[in-house]
Amino acid sequence: MDNGRALTELRRGVLGPCVLALLEERPRFGLELVRDLDEAGNLLSSDGTVYPLLNRLRDAGLVTSEWNDEDGQRARRYYTITLSGLHALEEFRTDWSQFTSVVGRVLGRPKRRRKAAS
Amino acid sequence: MTRLTTVEAEPRVAEYLRSLDAALTRLPRGDAAELRQQIVEHLNDSIGPDSDDAHVSAVLRRLGAPADLVTESLESRPRRRWQTLRSWRRRRWVTLGVMVAALGSATGYVVDMATQPALQTEDTASGWYYAVDSGHAHDEDNANGNETIIRQRPGNEQGFVFIVHNSSAWPETILGPGDEPGLGNNFQSPVTVALGTSNADLDPSYRADHYLATPAVLPPGQSRWLRVTWKQLRCQQPPGVIDSENAFALRLRVGWLTHQTLQLPESFASTSVAQPNCPNH
Numbered sequence: 001m002d003n004g005r006a007l008t009e010l011r012r013g014v015l016g017p018c019v020l021a022l023l024e025e026r027p028r029f030g031l032e033l034v035r036d037l038d039e040a041g042n043l044l045s046s047d048g049t050v051y052p053l054l055n056r057l058r059d060a061g062l063v064t065s066e067w068n069d070e071d072g073q074r075a076r077r078y079y080t081i082t083l084s085g086l087h088a089l090e091e092f093r094t095d096w097s098q099f100t101s102v103v104g105r106v107l108g109r110p111k112r113r114r115k116a117a118s
Numbered sequence: 119m120t121r122l123t124t125v126e127a128e129p130r131v132a133e134y135l136r137s138l139d140a141a142l143t144r145l146p147r148g149d150a151a152e153l154r155q156q157i158v159e160h161l162n163d164s165i166g167p168d169s170d171d172a173h174v175s176a177v178l179r180r181l182g183a184p185a186d187l188v189t190e191s192l193e194s195r196p197r198r199r200w201q202t203l204r205s206w207r208r209r210r211w212v213t214l215g216v217m218v219a220a221l222g223s224a225t226g227y228v229v230d231m232a233t234q235p236a237l238q239t240e241d242t243a244s245g246w247y248y249a250v251d252s253g254h255a256h257d258e259d260n261a262n263g264n265e266t267i268i269r270q271r272p273g274n275e276q277g278f279v280f281i282v283h284n285s286s287a288w289p290e291t292i293l294g295p296g297d298e299p300g301l302g303n304n305f306q307s308p309v310t311v312a313l314g315t316s317n318a319d320l321d322p323s324y325r326a327d328h329y330l331a332t333p334a335v336l337p338p339g340q341s342r343w344l345r346v347t348w349k350q351l352r353c354q355q356p357p358g359v360i361d362s363e364n365a366f367a368l369r370l371r372v373g374w375l376t377h378q379t380l381q382l383p384e385s386f387a388s389t390s391v392a393q394p395n396c397p398n399h
Contacts, residue, residue: 030156031163046182051156052191055149061378077159084378091376 011043015053017092018043020062023081024089027068030054030077054079062088125161130174138184145191153191157181237282237290237370237378240341244280244383247324247345251276265362265385270305270350277309277347278386279324280366284336288372292344294332296367296377305361307349311368314343333371353390362387 015037022028022036034050037043044050057063062085069075081089125131138157142150164177181187246252251268258265268276284290295309313334314327318341329345336342346366364385370376 029163030160034160046186047160047180048157048182048187049190051153051160052187054156055152055191074162076163077156088376 008045011045014096015043016057017089017096019050019053019057020081020085020089020092023063023079024086027078027080029079033079057085060088061085125165126158128165128174130171130178131161131165134178134181134184138187141184141188144188149191153187157187237336237368237380238285239380239383240281240283243318244278244386245324246386247277247279247347248275249325265364265387267387267389270353270388270390272350272352275347275349276388277345279314279343279345280380280383281318281341282336282344282380283341284338286372287338289338290336291371292332292334292336293369293371295346296369296379305350305352307351309346309348312345312347314345316343317341318343350388361389 018037018040019033022033028036030050033054034044034047037050038047054063054065058065058079062082063079064082065077065079067075068078126135135154135158138154142154145153160181161177165174169177246255246266246268250271255266255268258267270276282292292311292313294311311332312329313332313336314324314329316323316327318324324343324345327343329343362385363382365379365381367377367379370378
C-alpha cells in the first residue's frame with residue numbers, strides 16, 4: 001500500500017480549504033501563506049504550488065488579490081477571501097466533518113483474528 | 119557570502135527563472151505572465167541582500183521544479199490509483215488503502231472541482247427572448263449600467279436570454295434558479311430556467327435554438343444560451359415601478375451542490391403602466 005501517495009492526494013484535496021481558512025483570519029501575501037501552511041504541518045509539496053492554487057481560487061471567485069504596500073514597504077500582492085469563498089469554506093467544513101466521521105468509522109472497525117491453519 | 123543587487127541577477131535565481139520561462143510556454147500568455155510574477159515576488163520576499171548561497175539554494179529547492187509548477191497550473195483532473203489484489207491476506211489492507219486513497223482522491227476531486235472556474239457570461243450576448251418584448255424595449259444608461267426596459271404583459275410569458283460559458287474542465291449541471299422553487303411574487307410566477315442545446319460559440323441564434331428544461335448539463339469548454347422565463351401574472355403596482363435584475367443566481371452541481379450568482383451582461387427591467395393600458399387579471 002502506497003501510504004505516501006495516499007497522503008499526497010489527501011493533502012492536495014484539503015489544501016484549497018486550508019488556504020481559505022487562513023485567509024478567513026486575515027488577508028495574506030504569498031510567502032506568508034507558504035510559511036503558515038508549512039508551520040501548520042507541511043501541507044505543501046513545494047512552496048510554488050500555492051500560486052497555481054491561489055489562481056484557481058481567484059478564478060472561482062473565492063479569493064481576490066490586490067497590491068498593497070504596508071508601512072511604506074515594497075508593494076506586495078495580498079490575497080483576500082470573498083463572500084463566496086466564505087460560503088465555500090463553510091460548506092467544506094460541514095462536508096469534512098461528515099467525511100472524517102465516515103472514514104473514522106471505517107478505519108476504526110475491529111480487526112478480525114485469523115485462526116492459524118491447523 | 120554572495121551579495122545580491124536584485125534577486126533576479128543572482129545566477130542561480132536567473133537560471134531558475136530561465137527554466138521557468140521555458141516551462142511557461144505551455145501556459146496561455148496571461149497565465150504564464152501571472153505565475154512568473156508571483157514566483158518573482160516570492161523570490162523577492164524570500165531572498166534578501168544578505169542571503170548566502172545556502173539560503174538561495176534552499177529557497178529555490180523548496181519552490182519546486184518549474185516544470186512541476188506549470189503542470190500544477192495545467193492539471194485539473196484527479197489521479198486515481200488502484201492496486202492489483204494478489205492474496206486475501208494483502209487484500210484486506212490493500213482494500214482499505216485503496217478506499218482511503220479513493221476517499222482522499224474523492225476529496226481532492228471535490229475540492230478540485232470546487233475550485234474550478236465558475237460559469238461566465240459574455241458581455242455582448244443577451245436579450246429579451248420574445249420578439250414582442252425585444253421589439254418594444256428601450257435602453258437607458260442608469261445606476262444599473264446599461265438597462266433594457268420592457269412593459270409587463272399580464273397573462274403572458276416573458277423572459278430574457280444570455281450566454282453562459284463553462285470554462286472549467288468539468289461538466290456543470292445547472293439545476294435551476296438559485297432561489298427556492300415556488301418563490302415568485304404577486305406579480306410574477308416563479309422563474310423557469312432552460313439551457314439551449316446548440317453550442318452558442320458556433321450558432322448564436324437564440325430564438326432558433328431548442329431548449330431543455332433544467333436540470334441540464336453544460337459541457338466543459340462550451341457556451342450555451344440560458345433562457346430565464348416567467349409568466350407575468352398581473353401588472354406590478356404601483357404603475358411605473360421598474361423591476362430590475364442585473365444578477366441572476368443559479369444552483370449548480372459539480373460533484374457537490376453549489377450556488378453561483380452571475381452578473382448579467384446588461385440589466386433587464388420591466389415596468390407596468392397605469393390602467394386601462396395594463397389590465398390586471
